[in-house]
Amino acid sequence: MEIKNLTTEQRNPDTMHIDSMSTLDMVKTINQEDKKVALAVGTQDKKIALAIDEAATRYHNGGRLIYIGAGTSGRLGVLDAAELVPTYGINPDRAIGLIAGGKGAMYVAVEGAEDSEKLAQQDLKELKLNKKDIVLGLAASGRTPYVIGGLDYANEVGALTISIACVKDSEIGHYADIAIEAVVGPEVITGSTRMKAGTAQKMILNMISTGVMIKQGKVYENIMIDVKPTNSKLIDRACRIIQATTNAPIEKALNTLKETNNDVGLAIIMLKNNQSLSQAKSLLSTTNGNVAEVLNKELAN
Incomplete structure (x- = not known):
């Protein structure tokens, strides 16, 4: 599917005039849109539960939680991985966040990095990815080449693959053992997927990583x-x-x-x-x- 046809790229009819709203109305409008996020995530509860159970088993057997993504999605993965260390006392090498373009991309966008499938494969090879591991691929649009390349390689290795997208029938979902798709609808600001889509991905990651840690007796x-x-x-x-x-x-x-x-x-x-x-x-x-x-x-x- 072309980018222009994705749900995440459509104009939101309820925010067409947000630029001329009072500040209070602007805030209320954004909040009203945010309320839709939890409902969208709720439609994926069975898949999220399955992801927790499958990931928990692999983690218990020595596997690692490895997050891959670009831009906002990549940063959310890095954040989730980093926060598990002090919260649940795990070793840093058991939860790893990979972002297209490397660590520097956490702060400054690295142009073109997300368009490379091979880059994700290289990043995962450097980690010596194995079949015990869990790879979570994040892409709001569901079509980021970096994520596709990473999931494809993870499948070759035999790792558990989980995709998290905010569009229906996502491309990355075709490369995942478990495809989670929380369709939050058009963004408040057209295409600004750091908003509702980002919130949905954060909520899903919270559920998965917390669930896995609970299953480990943490x-x-x-x-x-x-x-x-x-x-x-x-x-x-x-x-x-x-x-x-x-x-x-x-x-x-x-x-x-x-x-x-x-x-x-x-x-x-x-x-x-x-x-x-x-x-x-x-x-x-x-x-x-x-x-x-x-x-x-x-x-x-």
């Missing part, structure tokens, strides 16, 4: 128990997490956190089960580091 009840407290704000949050999970006094939570060298999960196990550090480590080793599994087992007993 969440107990609704608390992120593997957060890495790397600054004062996160140390405070970690102490509150420990307190909320174990009912320990805040001072005891802080002291136990220090004893574990800022390992929130270990601190929770120690206080929850009244165990020493070595005992908690031994118990955690039986579940391959799955804190939630340890806590749920103890609760069952």
Whole structure:
């Protein structure tokens, strides 16, 4: 399909006169359009759930979450990958964001980079992509050559491929094991897919990566128990997490956190089960580091 015929490139009849609206009406109009995003994402709930289940299995077996995209889509992938590290305490090499044009493209557009299928293949080869990995290809238009090239190569390797687009019957969907297509309609500003399309992609990535982390035992009840407290704000949050999970006094939570060298999960196990550090480590080793599994087992007993 030609670019001009894509849903993301159509003019929105409800925003034809946004340039002459009052500021308040402008804000209300944009907000009204944004309300459509969650509904569009909701139509893809079964595919998103399938993506979580399939990705979680591969991740558990040592696979990596690898995001590929260009422009806004690429930046959203890099953002999701980066945020998983402190939030869920994973190694940076388990979640990787690739953007057409390289790291510099995060800040300044690299002309022509998104038009190369071979560039994505090269980027994935440098990562030594393997069949355990998960490749998430993002393109609002559903037709970016960089993403197509990446998904095509990922299929050759045998990796799980997931596409995320904002048009129906997207080209990238033809190269994916699971094609997610949240059709949000024409943008407030024609073709400005950093708006509704970008929001939809962010919502979908939030669901997938959060779901995968939950499946890895990184969440107990609704608390992120593997957060890495790397600054004062996160140390405070970690102490509150420990307190909320174990009912320990805040001072005891802080002291136990220090004893574990800022390992929130270990601190929770120690206080929850009244165990020493070595005992908690031994118990955690039986579940391959799955804190939630340890806590749920103890609760069952």
